[in-house]
Amino acid sequence: MKRLAPSSIPFTLYLAAAVALGPLSTDMYLPTFPQLAAFFSASAAEVQLTLSIFTFGIGGCQLIYGPLTDRYGRKSIIVGGLFIYVVASVACLFAVQIDQLVILRFIQALGVCAAIVVPRAMVRDLFAREQAAQQLSRMGTIMGLAPAIAPVLGGYIAAFYGWQSVFFVLGLASFIVGMVTVLFVDESLAVKNLNALRPSHIARNYLDLIRHREFLGYALTGGLCFGGLFSFISGSPLVLIDVLGVRADNFGYFFGIVVLGYMSGTLLGPKMTRAKGLSFSVGIGTIICALGGGSMVVAALAGFNTLTAIIVPMIVYTVGMGVVLPQSQAGAMAPFPDKAGSASALMGFLMLGFAALLGFLIAYFYDQTQFSMVYAIGLMGLSSAAIFRLTAHNAPTEGWKED
Template identity: 40%
Template sequence: MLALTSIWTTILLAAAVALGPLAVDMYLPALPQIGADFNAGTDQVQLTLSLYLAGFAIAQLICGPLADRYGRKPIMIGGFLVFTLASIGCALASNIETLQLCRFLQALGGSAGPVLGRAIVRDIYTPRDAAKILALLASIMALAPAIAPTLGGFMVANLDWHWIFIVIGAYALIMAGVTAFGIPEPLKPEHRQPLRLGHLFRNYRRISTDPSFIGYTLTNAAVYGGLFAFLSGASFVLIDVLGVAPEHFGLYFAAMVAGYIIGNLGSIRIANYLMPDQILIVGLLISMAGGGIMALLAWYQIYSPWAVVIPQAVFMAGTGLALPQCMAGALANHPTMAGSASALFGFVQMAAAAVAGAIVGALHDGTPLVMATAIAACAGLALASYLLLVQRYPAKAFETGNAGA
């Protein structure tokens, strides 16, 4: 077993949390082919993504309290095994309805990694240190969406989209073993919560009525909605509308991921000079600029892959600055119920992502305009949430640097 504060533990946590991005990003280049194979429309194919996000959101509300009661490790391991079985179902699907169902089941297992990865960081570190570790974890984890679309595009071009689900199912099985034998249980016995319905409702009510939690969570959800508006529409816009080859899709996607990594690493670098909330507002302003530029280019019918990818890379640089601060801020006031707080935070985040993705899929008009407008609108909502809530109710632990690890 590794030490909880070891860099290798952070790397293993990043690999575990990366299952979520892998399950989304690797199959993005396959969406047009899946639609053709199943004779399904764009809205039906996009529903495989929205249902995944919906299942992901709902499952977090369950696995968070379970992890607060039984510990982080057993729930993570169980989630990875459920994900593996559902991935086999996706690979064997013979129609779009079966694929939609298996994607929903896949999300039920896949939610455990991200929600408990956040909780484990909160178990180990103080809130201000957690923001730095979450940014480092996100930087490592970003390698997954950088590589995944390229690998998925290669499989679509040379093998078959079914192999995408076989590969990510195998990855989940490996991560179950890594979690079991490589990461110690971080939840202290005195922090374990009773698993009674009344107690769970009281915990969720306490968390959901904390104005600081609400502010950071809504700000995060809006930014994340912009990210998933891009993920939902990117393959159709870049491949179908702008003519990018599926095997080259990952290269364009990597530019967006590079922006995210730059933002993550930048947040670590400037954390010694700025408070987390100051980093957050800088990130939101950068995301607003990226989304606004993309929407303007689309409005003036400047149709080019780079007119989408470069503004999105700017948006993602801001996102890389903002998201770790939101995560740490939302969990800062709830050290004894970090699993439940992380679950509720993740539920709102993924619900916003599902709504944004569904809107882009339903309104897609054969141009980049709908996707670009949705991204800009999400950036505007995030900035509004910050100004109206986070500024008025900041996380006090950010100022003091304590509040318990």
């Protein structure tokens, strides 16, 4: 049976589809928040916890999957993770209490986490620095279609068939990706690290990564930048539907418009990287994020409580994030060819663990206005720009594999 060649478009599509299961699992069910609150007789904060626990689960589980994939290879780990995700998705159909759904969402995160860690590690296995950044950007462009379409699709599916049908579709998508992995994808890890699961080795690996200025700088920059997007993901169902009066089945269209900004950024990022270098493109991206987030705060403080005052600055922010995220992922992992799985995992933990905390705080401080969401987005944009210039800007590039 013919395998997918790493340089081929189908292989890029496969990687993007696998990673997209993560955002699909958050974005597709966002329009169902009002249904979930009514079905479970739950508060907005309790419903939002199903999102935060999922994100926190992905972040924490990455620390486990990193060493696992370095020890046992990429393919077996992603297949096992997708199996867990399918089982948890089916179980979500039968939840009768909000606490049950929260637990099942955590189990979903345990499974889908493999589909997030492994593809990034595979890219580091197969491509050199600049090629890796370009591949991650191409994946981001394709993957951007998922959050653009997912809320619209989820809104209509839930409207016609109920919130449970969304989880059925997610389980089916995961099953298809798993079958493609089994039938058409080769193992990408050339040499398995036999010491990868030793506690002392794991601790030393993560300590080395945290001490590495370049890794920490790029990881924190990408994490803060993503925090702004997750603030929008977490807060927008409340702000757009409850505060601004957007219909639940129309929510996905506004979310999709914002995602188009991210896709534009993923197209722009590789061009800047080829022309000016990776550090330059990340720096420009963080400035764009700061401008988008800052302008949203200014508009809110000036009393502009409108869709335009939220959506337009958020589009600007996501253009910057589309530039920053793939390039910062490539920059963080590039110096570590021997522990790409651990580097990918720690970067994901920092990014998603922080995002989960932000999501919880936004729901906790939600006061029937847009301010908790807006302040978080503005802070993340400004912080990402500041952290990059304090850490990764002009950082040494030792250890990068040459093209």
